[in-house]
Amino acid sequence: MEHEELERRIAQAAGHAVPDILDKILSAYDEQQKGEIIVMERPKRKKIWIAPLAAMAAVLALCVGLLGYNGQGRSVVMLDVNPSVALTVNSRERVTEARGLNQEGIAVLEGMDLKGTELGVAVNAVIGSMLQKGYVSELQNAVLVSVTDKDAGKAAQLQTQVSEAISGLFAGARLEGAVLSQSVADTEELEQLARSLNVSPGKAALISDMVGQDISLEPEALAPLSIHEIALISQSRHLAGSVTQNGTASDRAYIGQERAKEIALAHAGVAAGDVMSWEIDLDSDHGVMVYEVEFSTGIAEYEYDINARTGEIVEYKVDRHPNAPGTTPVTPPAAGYIGEDAAKAAALAAAGVRESETDFCNVHMDYDDGRPEKYEVEFTAKGVRYKYDIDLTTGAVLSQKAETTGGGTVPPTAPPVTAPVDPPASGLIGEDAAKAAALKDAGVQESDVRWCTVQLDYDDGRPEKYEVDFEAGGMEYEYKIAPTTGAVLSKEMEQSDVPTGNYITADAAKEIALAHAGLTASQIREYEVNLDTDDGIVKYVIEFESGIYDYEYEIDAVTGAILEYEIDD
Amino acid sequence: MTALSPDGQELDRYITALAAGDREALAALYQRTSSAVYSFALSLCRHTQDAEDVLQDTYLQAALAAERYVPQGRPMAWLLTIARNAALSRLRLRQRTAPLEEVDWEPTVTDEDRLVLESLLAGLGEQERQIVALHAVAGLKHREIGELLGLPLATVLSKYSRALKKLRAYLREEVAHGA
Incomplete structure (x- = not known):
C-alpha cells in the first residue's frame, strides 16, 4: 500500500468516526452567548451558593465600592489558585461575566450566578468556594490577583483593593497565606503564551516575570504548579519582579x-x-x-x-573534579579557539556538504564541568541530519553522526573518526571489574540488577572510561569508571519510570534477539540494553552491531515477543 | 510564510464571522474541521467519549477566542492548539489516559475504518498517533506539526515515516489473522 493510499484510508476512517454533535455544540454556544457561566455537561444546580464569609463580603463590597472608578469600558480581574477564574466588571464594578478558565475554575463557579453582583461580593464568593472545595487550605494558600484595564492607574488601584480584601478574608479564616498581585496588559503575546502553557493570562504573566529573573526556571515546568507552589519557588530564589506579594506562602507541607x-x-x-x-x-x-x-x-x-x-x-549526580584529589585550579584557556564559523566550516567540509544546501545549521560550544570542551555543529541537508563534534583549537573532527530524517539517504562515506585504532590490550581492568566497581559503589547486589550495560568509551583512540548503566531497586544508575584503576569518575541516579513487575531477564531478551538475528554473542559488538516503557508496555530495547550492520530490537519484557526490529547497514 | 491555501482563507472567514457572533459560521467551521479535530483529540485521549467531549470543548473555546484570532492563513493550527489544550485539561482531570478497551464507534464506521482506527490506537505510540492524525487527517504540514507539538522538524519527519511503516505492518498482520 502506498503512503497516499494509507493516508486516504486514515482520513476516511476519521471522517466516519466523528460523532455528529453539531446541534449540541450550537445550543451550548447559544447559552454561552447569553453571557452565562457555562458548566459543560453538568446539570446546573438550582441552589445559589451562599458565601460562608458573608460578613466579610459586606466589608469587601464597601472597599471596592470606594474605588471611585469612573471607567468607561471594563476591567478583568483574574483569580488564580490552581482553579482560574476571570471576572469581567463594568464601570459600576458589577460583574458582567464570570468564567472558569480551567476545569477547576469551572468547578469553583458551579452553581453560582454572579452576573450583576458587585465585584467584592463576587471575589468573596469565589474565594469562599475555593476554601470550601479545598483548593485553598492551611497548606495550600496562595492566590494570584491579576488585573487588566486600559487605564494603568485604575488597574493598580483595583489590584490593591482586591488583594487587600483577600488578605482580609484569609485573616478571617485564620489562614496564613500569600496574596500575589499584578497588573497585566492584555497583549496578543501574553494570550499566546497563556495558550501554549494552558494557563490563564495572569498565571502566564507571573511565570514569564519569574523566568525573566531566573533563567534556570522553565515555563513548562512551572505551568502545571499551583500558585502556592510557584510562590514557594519564587520565595526560595528571592525573586522580586513586578509582582507584589503580601504575606508568605507556607512551606509547612515540606521537609524544609x-x-x-x-x-x-x-x-x-x-x-x-x-x-x-x-x-x-x-x-x-x-x-x-x-x-x-x-x-x-x-x-x-x-x-x-x-x-x-x-x-x-x-535524582542525584556526582562529578569528580578532573584534578582531584590534587589542588590545581582549573583555568580555562582564554584564547586559541578557532571560533564557531571555522568549526562550522570544518564540519561541512567533513560531510561534503555546501552551506547553501543546509536547511538549518546550529553551532555551539559544549562545556564539561564548566570548561569549554568542544564545538557541536548540527545541520540537516538533503534529508540527512548531521552532528559533528569539533576540536576547539585544531578544528579536527572528534566525532560525527549522520541519520536520515525520512527522505534522504545517509551517505556511505561516514567512517567513525574516533574508532580505536590500536586499543591497548593491557592495563584495562575489564568490563566485569568495571561493573563490579559500580555495583559496589551503589551498594547494589548483582542479583538485584534488572539490566546492565557496560561499554568502554574511547577518546582520541585511547580508552577513556567504562560507562556502566544499570537498574536496580527502582532506580537507574549511570556510572563512569576509570579504565585502569576502577575509580568512580562520576555517577548519576534517577528514579526509573518502569513499573515493577515480573519481567524476563536482560540476558534472556538478548538471547531472543541473537537467535532472531542468527548470531552468537561472540559475533556482536557495541551491545546495549535498556528497559523502557511505552504506552504501558514494558520492553527491552537492545542494540548491537555485527559486520556492517546495526541491529535494534524491541522485546516485550513480559512475554519475550519481538515487538519490533530494525537492521540497517 | 507560504501563500494562503483556499481552505485556509475560507476557514479564516468563518472564524472572523464567528468573532462577530455569527452562529452559522460556527456550524460551517465545525463541518469543515470536525474530523480533523476529532481524530487529533482521539489520538491524545484514546477514548471515544473523551474525544467527543474535547470536540465540544474545542468549538466552544474557539467561539470565545475567535475575537482574538489574527488571520494569518493558519486556522487549522490555531484550532488544533485549542483542541490540544482542551484534551490536556480533560486528561489532567482524569490524571491519565483511559484504558483502550472502551471503544464505542459511530455506526458510520465500516469494518475497514475500524481496522484502520484500531491500528492507529493500538499500533502506534502517542506522538506517532498525533503526528499521523495531524498530517493525514488535518492536513497540517510537517513543519506546522513540529511547531504545534514542540518537536524538531526532523523528528516529525522520521516519526511520521516510521508510523506509517508500523501501520502498514500492523494492518497486514491484522488482515492475515482474518481480523
Whole structure:
C-alpha cells in the first residue's frame, strides 16, 4: 500500500468516526452567548451558593465600592489558585461575566450566578468556594490577583483593593497565606503564551516575570504548579519582579531546606564541614516539588533533587573534579579557539556538504564541568541530519553522526573518526571489574540488577572510561569508571519510570534477539540494553552491531515477543 | 510564510464571522474541521467519549477566542492548539489516559475504518498517533506539526515515516489473522 493510499484510508476512517454533535455544540454556544457561566455537561444546580464569609463580603463590597472608578469600558480581574477564574466588571464594578478558565475554575463557579453582583461580593464568593472545595487550605494558600484595564492607574488601584480584601478574608479564616498581585496588559503575546502553557493570562504573566529573573526556571515546568507552589519557588530564589506579594506562602507541607541538606549529605557520605559551597532552591521536576541541593567539596560536585514532601531522593549526580584529589585550579584557556564559523566550516567540509544546501545549521560550544570542551555543529541537508563534534583549537573532527530524517539517504562515506585504532590490550581492568566497581559503589547486589550495560568509551583512540548503566531497586544508575584503576569518575541516579513487575531477564531478551538475528554473542559488538516503557508496555530495547550492520530490537519484557526490529547497514 | 491555501482563507472567514457572533459560521467551521479535530483529540485521549467531549470543548473555546484570532492563513493550527489544550485539561482531570478497551464507534464506521482506527490506537505510540492524525487527517504540514507539538522538524519527519511503516505492518498482520 502506498503512503497516499494509507493516508486516504486514515482520513476516511476519521471522517466516519466523528460523532455528529453539531446541534449540541450550537445550543451550548447559544447559552454561552447569553453571557452565562457555562458548566459543560453538568446539570446546573438550582441552589445559589451562599458565601460562608458573608460578613466579610459586606466589608469587601464597601472597599471596592470606594474605588471611585469612573471607567468607561471594563476591567478583568483574574483569580488564580490552581482553579482560574476571570471576572469581567463594568464601570459600576458589577460583574458582567464570570468564567472558569480551567476545569477547576469551572468547578469553583458551579452553581453560582454572579452576573450583576458587585465585584467584592463576587471575589468573596469565589474565594469562599475555593476554601470550601479545598483548593485553598492551611497548606495550600496562595492566590494570584491579576488585573487588566486600559487605564494603568485604575488597574493598580483595583489590584490593591482586591488583594487587600483577600488578605482580609484569609485573616478571617485564620489562614496564613500569600496574596500575589499584578497588573497585566492584555497583549496578543501574553494570550499566546497563556495558550501554549494552558494557563490563564495572569498565571502566564507571573511565570514569564519569574523566568525573566531566573533563567534556570522553565515555563513548562512551572505551568502545571499551583500558585502556592510557584510562590514557594519564587520565595526560595528571592525573586522580586513586578509582582507584589503580601504575606508568605507556607512551606509547612515540606521537609524544609535544612532537612533536605542533611539527607543529601548523609547520602553522599560528606561531612558538613567539608562542603565549600552550597545552593538550595525549590524547583519542580515533572510536577513534583523538589529541593535542588547543590554543593561541592574539594573532591567533587554534587547535585541532588529531593522530594520536598517525602524527603526521597529523586535524582542525584556526582562529578569528580578532573584534578582531584590534587589542588590545581582549573583555568580555562582564554584564547586559541578557532571560533564557531571555522568549526562550522570544518564540519561541512567533513560531510561534503555546501552551506547553501543546509536547511538549518546550529553551532555551539559544549562545556564539561564548566570548561569549554568542544564545538557541536548540527545541520540537516538533503534529508540527512548531521552532528559533528569539533576540536576547539585544531578544528579536527572528534566525532560525527549522520541519520536520515525520512527522505534522504545517509551517505556511505561516514567512517567513525574516533574508532580505536590500536586499543591497548593491557592495563584495562575489564568490563566485569568495571561493573563490579559500580555495583559496589551503589551498594547494589548483582542479583538485584534488572539490566546492565557496560561499554568502554574511547577518546582520541585511547580508552577513556567504562560507562556502566544499570537498574536496580527502582532506580537507574549511570556510572563512569576509570579504565585502569576502577575509580568512580562520576555517577548519576534517577528514579526509573518502569513499573515493577515480573519481567524476563536482560540476558534472556538478548538471547531472543541473537537467535532472531542468527548470531552468537561472540559475533556482536557495541551491545546495549535498556528497559523502557511505552504506552504501558514494558520492553527491552537492545542494540548491537555485527559486520556492517546495526541491529535494534524491541522485546516485550513480559512475554519475550519481538515487538519490533530494525537492521540497517 | 507560504501563500494562503483556499481552505485556509475560507476557514479564516468563518472564524472572523464567528468573532462577530455569527452562529452559522460556527456550524460551517465545525463541518469543515470536525474530523480533523476529532481524530487529533482521539489520538491524545484514546477514548471515544473523551474525544467527543474535547470536540465540544474545542468549538466552544474557539467561539470565545475567535475575537482574538489574527488571520494569518493558519486556522487549522490555531484550532488544533485549542483542541490540544482542551484534551490536556480533560486528561489532567482524569490524571491519565483511559484504558483502550472502551471503544464505542459511530455506526458510520465500516469494518475497514475500524481496522484502520484500531491500528492507529493500538499500533502506534502517542506522538506517532498525533503526528499521523495531524498530517493525514488535518492536513497540517510537517513543519506546522513540529511547531504545534514542540518537536524538531526532523523528528516529525522520521516519526511520521516510521508510523506509517508500523501501520502498514500492523494492518497486514491484522488482515492475515482474518481480523
